[in-house]
Amino acid sequence: MAEYDFQTIEKKWQKFWQDNNIYQVQVDPSLPKYYALDMFPYPSGAGLHVGHPLGYIASDIVSRYKRLKGFNVLHPMGFDSFGLPAEQYAIQTGQHPEITTAQNITRYKEQLRNLGFSYDWDKEVQTSSPDFYKWTQWIFMQLFQSWYNKVTDKAEPIDTLISVFKKEGNELVQAVCDEETPLFTASQWQQMTEAEQQKMLLNYRLTYLADTVVNWCPGLGTVLANDEIKDGFSERGGYPVVRKKMKQWMMRITAYADRLLEGLDRIDWTDSLKEMQRNWIGKSVGCELDFVVQDSDIILTAFTTRPDTIFGVTYITLAPEHELISQLTTDAQQQAVKAYVEKAANRSELDRMADVKTVSGVFTGSYSINPISGELVPIWVADYVLAGYGTGVVMGVPSSDDRDFRFANHFDLPIVYVIEGTETMEDPTEKKHGTIINSDFLNGMDSHEAMQAAIERAEAEGKGKSKVNFRIRDAVFSRQRYWGEPVPVYFKDDIPYLLDESELPLALPPVNEYKPTEEGEPPLGRADDWKYRDEYPYELTTMPGWAGSSWYHFRYMDPHNETEFVSKQAQSYWENVDLYIGGTEHATGHLLYSRFWTKFLYDRGDITVDEPYKKLINQGMIQGQSSIVYRVHQKNTFVSHGLKDQYKVSPMHVDISLVSNNVLDIDAFRQWREDLGEAEFILEDGKYVCGSEVEKMSKRLFNVVNPDDVVEQYGADTLRLYEMFLGPLEQSKPWNTNGIDGVYKFFRKLWRLFHNKQGAFFVTDEAPTHEELKVLHKTIKKAQEDIENYSFNTTVSSFMICVNELTSLKCQKRAILHDLVIILSPFAPHIAEELWHALGNESSVTQTVFPTFDEQYLIEAVHEYPISINGKVRAKMNFALDVSKEEIERQVLDAEPVQRWLEGKSPKRVIVVPKRIVNIVI
């Protein structure tokens, strides 16, 4: 090989790794373990683009590094293969999603293989494979068979609950359950019919059927979770979403709200991501206070986080959906209130969100009694109060809440100031805490003391109790789709029953079409004989996309196990994921559900960990660089970017493969689409210059860069190194290949250094010099520290420096190359493997050991000190390392250049910072 021939090299070693199962891994208790995981992709029809590998490269570098450091590394890859696009395609073409999915997976695997990742493909999982979803269904069944015991603070088998019911009813049971669960005694339980008992148990099960208002997306024909909606439209497809009441399977994630919150303190995720989860869970500590309605026995319970401001209450407000509104409304107000409630009900979710600023509301005519002060306050209805949060009743404190403040100002309600200093402020709500005033027994306390005191008083008088509220809701688990896991449930007399575990997997049945049925049932309604034992109808909905991804990290540990979702032995060895890399878009979806299921499985004793991912890195997105041409209105004429302002034009995305350096290849453009064959151009300087824009990489915008093309042109090692070189992993950046030549040059230099003019491998067996060892050990140290800090871009720089320095030293020594190849191998495994074998090694470079750096080569015998005078560096001097500060100071002051600057004056002080700088202040 005369030159660096990456194509031959990369093919050769990829085959070698595969043929020799180099990356296969198994449980080995004699070795420490490391588990590095990427968020597995959905295999879309568009294939991988250059953005996908960013995180994969990083996790591969860490995996390879950890192997060299003696760890047994689990580094698997798989596919989140249930999902909407394959199903949409099936609806259009009639092709079974399984076929499309399989084709896409084949393509993805080939693309991944081209990049030289060290995956153990024997560990692959696919969520749509029956071997896998059998266990997704199994976990669903365990959730169904469990309830959450608040006393032990964990999930327990439903049987334990049933035996309590038999003995003593449910009065003393401390469970997370539906708020409307009625109380019953043991004998009442015994007298219930089977159906009644089953209905009752649904109030307790961790997955349950419920009539709920859901986000129904008619365009997709399915229900969506809150995090699948953006601004009232579906995230996928952008169809409108409406609120609709439907019977749905739910997951009682609220049972875990506190533990999901508390667990965040024990994991190494970014603050922003933890904060997102905290906001999503939305814990607020406060209390409920009972406002008795005047001349009535109706009690309105309000939730507040600020009981200390209770004396500032000047009105209370109900959500328009509140069921007691008509009872509370006086005859005189009846009409106005009715009109308001109706108007609010008809407002779509979107409208309501769109105008947060507008204040609206209506007085009911009634009054209620402040439970602490005893004052009478008016009862209003307003749509800024949400029915779904707290109790749907808010106590209005205009002086310390800005919505209440706006409301009171708008309707001329009185304002009572209860925090010292706020009475003179233009916006009193800006001061949230302080000394309490105008508040009877709370006067003089600070806000926090007053909260306690107010709650104590309310509790003592039986008018309230402390209470914790969460924003998080139970998760909807039903999707009216075909391409998902069937729910292992059948119905007898409308009561859901589980299949027997031995009957899993419940396989997806064939259907003739993938659309909903004419009656509006999900696609499974089309399956023939979709009945349990030919008798009882199966559930027709399927599970959501996040079902499989909520536990897949355990399946990788033991993917072929037919009797358990993961063996105890495999799980207790691999524990959980040490490093998880993926995008931030799953912050409140996958990453939350996955933690939930992990905690549940932990409660059951199936696994030994209660958090799935110890460390999480959110890699940035690689955006596309779109190219844009400008079409003159009504004409088939395109005007160059610099001249476009002189015409009326509409921009049009053009495939980036037709453009280089923003200059359009006109002939290729004419052939690109039929209607462009006759296109005319208005050029500048004889060229057509395109506009460009940084956007999400997407097929639709013709800006997708396929990694295969980059690999073809520069090789996988160059692509890997270049993606790391682009900047910090977490940072988003547009893709461009402006700097890729620099990385490519690095490999050629390295190659040429260790090959002679004829292209034969060349090293000498001479012992390395001190200077050469310094270069090497500096690089080893840097590589090790950088990888451990996930700072890969600077490692690439230090490799470049290393090769430049070795080149100028003409160092072609075996010992140097030996170590250099090893430290390079996590980044550029192919060329490293090639050189490793050229050095005469038989086994893979993967199987060797990361070299340790020796500090002795890193310590300079002398150190050059910058000499700064009044903050400016004026000279440089060398001192041996063992020279004392005092000696340095003395010599510096005697030195001729320093004397020149001192101009005879004596310095006020001299500061010697060891191995840094000498600072002289005159």
Added chain:
RNA sequence: GCGGAUGUGGCGAAAUUGGUAGACGCACUAGACUUAGGAUCUAGCGCCGCGAGGCAUGGGGGUUCGAGUCCCUCCAUCCGCACCA
């Protein structure tokens, strides 16, 4: 509005955590070699200035012998949440 983050040459970015700002790479300039290349090598490359030198890390202020780094304040951009009582 609330929460999180970021701001350094023409560009991507470094900066041992308070110690020579701009490593490394791209682009650019000049030169060398030529089997004329999208190759390789050498040198230069923040701004002003012929120079000594001065000015520079979003703006302004502060602490310090010394600030990209710490504190205050303002501005800009990105992301997340959004009537959560």
